[in-house]
Amino acid sequence: MSAKTKPHEKAESGLRTVQRALDILYCFTLEQQELSLTEIANKIQLAKSTTTRLLSTLEQNNFIVKDPDTLKYRLGQGLYYLGYIAGKSIEIKELAKPVMQRLRDESRETVNLYVLENDSRVCIEQCEGLQSVRHLVKIGEKLPLWAGAGGKVLLAYQPADFQNRIFEQVPSRERLEALQQELPQIKSERCASSIDEREVGSAAVAAPIFHINHEVKACLSISGPTNRFTPETIDRLKQLVKRGAMAISEKLGYQEKR
Structure with missing residues (x-):
């Protein structure tokens, strides 16, 4: 058998990554608007290394913002913009x-x-x-x-x-x-x-x-x-x-x- 990853396995891996990114976004609530890396990783039950990579991608797309002083994360402007469009529609x-x-x-x-x-x-x-x-x-x-x-x-x-x-x-x-x-x-x-x-x-x-x-x-x-x-x-x-x-x-x- 080929050692290469099969197409359906790639698709499943991609869907898993998307779901994990969504899980991170849903960690934030009105009561908890800022979270540390440890808090997020514990909430979604993922290793810190994997959580860090996901947070980095979300940050690049303005869905997550990291405070340079507290090192805590919060939801970003990109989500506000999408939410505004959704509200209008x-x-x-x-x-x-x-x-x-x-x-x-x-x-x-x-x-x-x-x-x-x-x-x-x-x-x-x-x-x-x-x-x-x-x-x-x-x-x-x-x-x-x-x-x-x-x-x-x-x-x-x-x-x-x-x-x-x-x-x-x-x-x-x-x-x-x-x-x-x-x-x-x-x-x-x-x-x-x-x-x-x-x-x-x-x-x-x-x-x-x-x-x-x-x-x-x-x-x-x-x-x-x-x-x-x-x-x-x-x-x-x-x-x-x-x-x-x-x-x-x-x-x-x-x-x-x-």
């Missing part, structure tokens, strides 16, 4: 659509995707419910943040000064006090519900969609006629919408803090 509607369709099929109710736009929320995507009587929102229609499950869940995750500005829009003191009491609970449960709030005869549940930076600028909601939203149904739909919103969040690069 990600369209939340495209990511959300299959999740929304699955959620619509499971709930048989209308599923909406809302985004924050100035002091309002706007529906940018919708999957109509499968029932003969269903609740619909116009695509592009601006709706308040102080009423309705979708509005409240978006409001719950905004800064205090933003919330105070929205509070001024609430038409009555009674509704304002109820809203102020509800927002911390919404944030704690990561879910909101509403019955006959924005529109008599309609009900909804909603959950926040988290971006990679943990901001909430979008949410997912399930809505329908009030008579179908019994307490038991609301509990079930809350679980569905939370699961769906988290699936979209993860597609956007969100990761839970540990």
